Amino acid sequence: MNTAATTAIANEPADARPRARSRFAVSPQVRLLLLTLLLAVVGFLVIYPVLSLLITSFEVSEFGQATVHGTSNWERVFSQDNLNKALWNTVSLAFMRQLIGVVLGVCIAWMIARTNLPGRTILEVGFWIALFMPALPVTLSWVLLLAGRNAMLNQLIMQLPFVERPFFNIYSWWGIVWVHLMTSSIAVKVFLLVPAFRSLDSSLEEAARTSGASIARVFWRIVVPIMAPGILVVVLLSFIRSMQAFEIELILGAPKGISVFSTIIFSAMTREPPMQGLASALSIVFILSIIPFVILQQWYSHRHSYASISGKFSNRVQDLGRWRWPLFCAIALLLTLMTLVPFGFLTMATFMKMFGIFKMATPWTLDNWLAAMTHGAIERSFFNTLKLAFSAAISGMIAYTVIAYVIVKAKFYGARVLDFFTWLPTLVPGLVLSLGFLQMFTGVGFFRPLYGTLAVLVIAILIGTMTIGTQMIRVALVQIGRELEEAAWAAGGSRFYTFRRVVLPLIAPSIAVIGLEIFATANAAVGIIALLGTGSTQPLSILQLTLLDSGRFEQAAVIGVLIMTMTIASAILARYIGHRVGLGHQRATAA
Amino acid sequence: MTQSVSQGEQPNVSPVVLRMEGVSRYFGAHAAVDCVSFELHKGEVLTLLGPSGCGKTTTLRMAIGLERVSSGRVLYGSRVIDAPAERIFVSPEDRDMGMVFQSYAIWPHMSVFENVAFPLRTRGAPKSTIDSKVNEILTHVGLAGFAARPGMHLSGGQQQRVAVARGLVANPDVLLMDEPFSNLDAKLRDRLRTELRVLQRRLNISILFVTHDQTEALALSDRIAVMRDGKIEQIGPPIELYTHPATPFVRDFLGQSVLVRARIVESGADGTRVRLGDGTQLVSHGRNHLANAATEAKCLLSVRPEEIRIVPAAMNGAANTVAGTIRHLLFLGQYYEAIIDLPRGQEAQMHLGREATWHEGQQIHLQFPKEHVQIWDRQ
Numbered sequence: 010m011n012t013a014a015t016t017a018i019a020n021e022p023a024d025a026r027p028r029a030r031s032r033f034a035v036s037p038q039v040r041l042l043l044l045t046l047l048l049a050v051v052g053f054l055v056i057y058p059v060l061s062l063l064i065t066s067f068e069v070s071e072f073g074q075a076t077v078h079g080t081s082n083w084e085r086v087f088s089q090d091n092l093n094k095a096l097w098n099t100v101s102l103a104f105m106r107q108l109i110g111v112v113l114g115v116c117i118a119w120m121i122a123r124t125n126l127p128g129r130t131i132l133e134v135g136f137w138i139a140l141f142m143p144a145l146p147v148t149l150s151w152v153l154l155l156a157g158r159n160a161m162l163n164q165l166i167m168q169l170p171f172v173e174r175p176f177f178n179i180y181s182w183w184g185i186v187w188v189h190l191m192t193s194s195i196a197v198k199v200f201l202l203v204p205a206f207r208s209l210d211s212s213l214e215e216a217a218r219t220s221g222a223s224i225a226r227v228f229w230r231i232v233v234p235i236m237a238p239g240i241l242v243v244v245l246l247s248f249i250r251s252m253q254a255f256e257i258e259l260i261l262g263a264p265k266g267i268s269v270f271s272t273i274i275f276s277a278m279t280r281e282p283p284m285q286g287l288a289s290a291l292s293i294v295f296i297l298s299i300i301p302f303v304i305l306q307q308w309y310s311h312r313h314s315y316a317s318i319s320g321k322f323s324n325r326v327q328d329l330g331r332w333r334w335p336l337f338c339a340i341a342l343l344l345t346l347m348t349l350v351p352f353g354f355l356t357m358a359t360f361m362k363m364f365g366i367f368k369m370a371t372p373w374t375l376d377n378w379l380a381a382m383t384h385g386a387i388e389r390s391f392f393n394t395l396k397l398a399f400s401a402a403i404s405g406m407i408a409y410t411v412i413a414y415v416i417v418k419a420k421f422y423g424a425r426v427l428d429f430f431t432w433l434p435t436l437v438p439g440l441v442l443s444l445g446f447l448q449m450f451t452g453v454g455f456f457r458p459l460y461g462t463l464a465v466l467v468i469a470i471l472i473g474t475m476t477i478g479t480q481m482i483r484v485a486l487v488q489i490g491r492e493l494e495e496a497a498w499a500a501g502g503s504r505f506y507t508f509r510r511v512v513l514p515l516i517a518p519s520i521a522v523i524g525l526e527i528f529a530t531a532n533a534a535v536g537i538i539a540l541l542g543t544g545s546t547q548p549l550s551i552l553q554l555t556l557l558d559s560g561r562f563e564q565a566a567v568i569g570v571l572i573m574t575m576t577i578a579s580a581i582l583a584r585y586i587g588h589r590v591g592l593g594h595q596r597a598t599a600a
Numbered sequence: 601m602t603q604s605v606s607q608g609e610q611p612n613v614s615p616v617v618l619r620m621e622g623v624s625r626y627f628g629a630h631a632a633v634d635c636v637s638f639e640l641h642k643g644e645v646l647t648l649l650g651p652s653g654c655g656k657t658t659t660l661r662m663a664i665g666l667e668r669v670s671s672g673r674v675l676y677g678s679r680v681i682d683a684p685a686e687r688i689f690v691s692p693e694d695r696d697m698g699m700v701f702q703s704y705a706i707w708p709h710m711s712v713f714e715n716v717a718f719p720l721r722t723r724g725a726p727k728s729t730i731d732s733k734v735n736e737i738l739t740h741v742g743l744a745g746f747a748a749r750p751g752m753h754l755s756g757g758q759q760q761r762v763a764v765a766r767g768l769v770a771n772p773d774v775l776l777m778d779e780p781f782s783n784l785d786a787k788l789r790d791r792l793r794t795e796l797r798v799l800q801r802r803l804n805i806s807i808l809f810v811t812h813d814q815t816e817a818l819a820l821s822d823r824i825a826v827m828r829d830g831k832i833e834q835i836g837p838p839i840e841l842y843t844h845p846a847t848p849f850v851r852d853f854l855g856q857s858v859l860v861r862a863r864i865v866e867s868g869a870d871g872t873r874v875r876l877g878d879g880t881q882l883v884s885h886g887r888n889h890l891a892n893a894a895t896e897a898k899c900l901l902s903v904r905p906e907e908i909r910i911v912p913a914a915m916n917g918a919a920n921t922v923a924g925t926i927r928h929l930l931f932l933g934q935y936y937e938a939i940i941d942l943p944r945g946q947e948a949q950m951h952l953g954r955e956a957t958w959h960e961g962q963q964i965h966l967q968f969p970k971e972h973v974q975i976w977d978r979q
Contacts, residue, residue, distance in 0.1 A: 496705035498692040499664050499776075500766060501722035507693075510718070514709040 058445025103251035114198025122206035141580035143533030146569030253438035255536035439536030485519035623672035650827035698767030905950035
């Protein structure tokens with residue numbers, strides 16, 4: 010539709026009545042200009058950082074000297090066998106996580122969506138919270154539980170007869186896999202697959218049951234093959250995310266020399282003097298190595314959109330029989346390991362002089378909290394985090410709503426390009442984006458005043474969460490029946506008035522959920538701001554990283570508890586709101 | 601063909617509220633609506649009737665401005681509201697029409713009151729006016745007392761009433777309705793149809809109505825425009841379209857017909873005489889649609905089944921009859937549904953009354969009243 014709300018009407022005087030609808034009328038030229046400006050800004054923010062990396066990768070001068078161009082960075086990248094090892098670790102770690110994650114994730118998602126598993130609603134909420142668990146604090150708690158001879162769990166196990174050696178060392182390849190499984194690798198699959206399983210027609214399962222198949226056979230022979238395309242799309246998406254992981258690998262891999270792509274870039278940047286050129290060249294290689302998987306994922310998900318979703322389907326649950334309670338216990342145990350264990354033990358750590366050492370005269374103390382409260386850096390970081398999370402959430406809600414609305418509704422030549430731009434950040438690992446932004450904010454004169462302010466971090470967070478934010482609001486917009494808007498126009502509402510009174514109230518819950526997700530992301534973000542949040546703008550997450558690096562676990566635990574509390578709170582709130590939207594949307598589309 | 605003015609057709613002297621002048625709408629090279637013209641008069645219900653994809657909804661959407669016309673002009677009263685040649689386009693919100701959508705489009709986050717008040721709010725009406733007008737119209741549609749009900753807690757019929765109230769609350773000159781009964785069950789549909797007709801007469805509103813349901817169109821409309829492939833095939837009062845369809849499409853779309861192949865014997869002042877395959881001769885006083893009515897020209901006779909009288913075979917020699925045999929008979933309570941074999945492998949499907957007893961295999965004669973037999977080209 011044309012927004013030119015009041016296109017010239019020949020021979021007819023405009024209506025004299027004061028109207029809500031003509032107040033915000035914008036001429037088509039101004040509208041086009043504004044949209045083009047939006048396109049340019051978004052395009053610049055997603056493209057420039059990568060472009061800047063490419064340019065920097067050809068700068069070979071020493072730190073602080075005049076710029077010289079050359080290819081020596083690239084020669085170094087390809088002469089290092091470090092790179093091959095990092096590439097291998099990146100891919101193999103991601104692969105193993107996905108392999109275990111998908112098997113468990115698919116089984117659990119099916120049981121939650123399709124069977125009479127006890128407490129499945131609560132379990133689903135549990136996985137939602139697990140999905141939000143911030144990686145760094147969780148890593149820390151597993152370090153405290155499973156790192157070497159002194160770790161609590163290992164000590165407990167060594168008291169058993171015949172166990173001489175520590176049972177498991179978290180500083181290892183498997184340790185990295187374990188912590189990833191405990192944070193997002195399983196939870197994200199449950200989260201994404203449960204709705205897909207719900208839309209499966211249960212008569213397909215029932216037909217197999219009545220043909221004499223056991224419930225396990227129904228699952229493997231009927232459910233999994235039908236859902237295979239959807240499962241594969243989810244797996245590819247998580248695989249890409251896994252390759253981009255940063256903080257868990259940094260903490261757990263570095264002591265044993267297990268490096269991945271993001272950590273070798275980070276170490277190049279934190280060397281004295283920082284090797285910007287090498288880090289940039291590595292970043293470009295990193296992006297290039299991810300691109301094939303993104304193309305594969307896009308190609309595959311376009312070919313196999315979620316099938317088997319028809320208008321009418323029954324959704325009766327399958328009986329797990331005597332396996333109900335054993336399976337419930339297994340899943341509940343897994344969820345406990347994913348949520349309560351990290352949170353509980355991390356909290357415990359904040360009250361101990363030395364975590365896990367009870368043999369002291371007085372193992373318990375409030376010193377850590379007192380120190381944290383009086384520690385200038387922690388207090389400042391706490392407020393930095395709050396400021397960062399709130400400003401990112403608020404500006405993100407506005408920005409993504411505008412972008413999603415333009416993509417879905419506006420007749421604008423650049424709508425498709427804009428859509429493409431919002432997908433681009435998924436390609437770029439957080440740490441690489443961080444490096445790109447660092448170069449953009451220090452290198453481009455126009456932006457230099459911003460460097461060292463919180464605004465830099467806000468922008469980085471916004472670019473990092475742009476894909477999910479825009480796409481979620483876009484889905485909400487698409488779900489609003491077209492006639493709901495047309496009815497408002499027909500009733501005399503202008504574009505703006507209609508948006509405010511009809512569209513916005515209907516997508517408001519989705520926007521709120523996005524706001525909370527940005528809030529949680531900003532709270533826990535490490536990779537994407539690792540190179541930006543230093544000095545006076547340092548948020549809690551980066552301070553925690555620094556403390557961990559220097560081995561001050563108890564103080565890091567205090568910060569971890571703070572981050573976890575804020576993140577879990579926003580996750581629960583988002584879940585509550587999102588659950589209510591789900592219903593609202595069904596009604597809206599059914600209307 | 602000769603178009604005689606038939607019963608019920610008087611020139612409408614009420615002012616024209618909506619006029620489409622040679623309106624077309626192209627989607628790519630495909631003409632969804634192809635040079636459609638009609639006028640909607642004050643207080644009139646005009647129905648666009650046709651199968652799905654005939655362009656009726658697109659025509660309606662062009663009237664409100666949700667689609668723009670590719671060529672032609674749309675006038676609202678005396679005001680041009682869409683005319684690409686003159687670079688005029690008034691957007692939907694400035695057209696002051698009311699519209700009822702097929703899905704009703706009740707905003708789920710608003711109460712019944714807020715839904716209905718919306719058109720008044722966009723027009724900047726004062727609060728007191730809004731209150732009184734909304735309550736008045738809710739009473740009219742039978743929803744008094746429902747004002748505070750949330751939009752999503754309404755049954756289908758209630759949603760439809762809210763949609764009508766919302767369409768009418770700002771006193772538009774035209775109410776546009778896009779298949780407003782198609783989402784309701786049959787009983788409710790009949791009741792709401794009657795209610796709408798009563799409300800329309802009481803408020804003297806003009807309605808442009810879109811439907812694919814011929815019963816609905818016949819029951820509701822002052823005039824019907826039958827559409828096919830983006831064009832209007834025929835426009836006129838329901839009785840005129842039913843009794844004097846101008847094209848085979850209109851004939852077959854509205855109601856049933858018994859069709860019989862024949863050849864012209866002679867055309868004269870006393871109607872047209874035709875001969876059936878078995879030699880039976882019939883006379884038609886109805887309309888002759890043949891371009892070439894020369895002797896021996898092939899033609900097709902049509903009669904509405906309810907005009908046919910059944911004459912027992914014994915009473916041979918009755919005028920204008922065709923011999924037939926009852927092949928299948930279904931008792932449906934009020935009447936029998938029969939399939940009757942006619943000469944040369946043709947058949948007629950019609951209702952037989954309960955006043956006589958019928959049986960399968962029975963020989964009967966079908967009497968075609970002369971004035972109801974129409975002659976068509978045999979395609």
